């Protein structure tokens with residue numbers, strides 16, 4: 463577990479700390495300037511934290527929601543405890559619409575909940591299931607880094623570009639795409655990593671650059687608009703990104719700007735890798751067109767921390783996810799293995 467008051471453990475940065483009767487979340491809205499931990503003791507507070515992006519990142523959202531259900535049991539009034547836990551699950555499910563990890567985690571918690579016959583049993587078993595979901599996510603990240611390095615089969619260091627934040631702040635620890643980049647650095651196979659700032663919420667400049675600096679991994683931050691020139695001039699070999707939902711045909715829903723990166727990568731013959739645990743795969747949806755794409759308040763584009771960047775009241779279109787067609791992706795790396803040139807056949811072979 464993380465040392466009290468810090469966001470570091472022997473394994474690296476953490477953003478989620480579980481204490482059995484309370485959950486602590488590193489408030490990612492305040493990074494990189496301030497490390498402030500929010501303490502939550504109920505599902506409503508966890509749902510609000512997900513909605514407000516105190517915690518964000520598909521796997522981290524699922525893990526936090528799982529702990530939210532465990533907190534609902536822990537602090538249930540004892541009267542109609544089942545109704546309280548059902549309400550908690552509903553609140554958490556309504557927090558954000560796109561990352562399937564949220565619903566995957568809640569379904570796992572719901573299965574355990576329905577098997578419980580007393581409140582005491584629910585408290586113990588729900589906490590255990592949430593802790594298992596957390597642990598399995600970190601294990602998956604480590605496994606994905608292994609699969610990705612095997613796929614890349616590098617004999618010398620190469621440069622890569624990444625988008626948004628897919629590190630320890632977005633997962634249970636280590637990271638998905640950023641976990642691959644960490645592993646490349648560990649094996650001295652990382653020449654340079656370019657990190658898109660990722661407007662409007664700036665997950666790249668505020669979170670990825672912060673994470674990599676803490677791990678002493680050299681990172682070059684770039685404006686999103688510079689990505690095309692980087693792929694044209696900097697001998698980048700791979701674009702490596704995460705995902706919030708991968709559908710049955712291999713379409714990938716991820717942070718806004720991912721689709722344009724895929725188009726650029728295809729034009730510049732740079733390979734495009736998506737790294738995500740199987741908890742991000744949604745085989746119930748045929749294609750990315752069916753995924754609800756969250757649109758957030760226009761204020762996130764018009765202002766930064768209260769500083770106006772546009773005329774007050776200007777109309778804003780602020781979708782925070784987009785769909786990258788499977789045909790533009792070279793490989794989807796999961797802990798279960800790699801889907802090359804993803805399509806429905808390859809996805810079914812790995813995910814049934």
Ligand SMILES: CSC[C@H]1O[C@H](OP(=O)(O)O)[C@H](O)[C@@H]1O
Pocket residue numbers: 518519520521625626627628629632633638639665703704705706716717718782
């Ligand atoms: C491994 S994180 C996956 C995914 O989540 C991020 O979205 P957000 O910061 O809005 O939660 C981003 O799309 C990452 O690629």
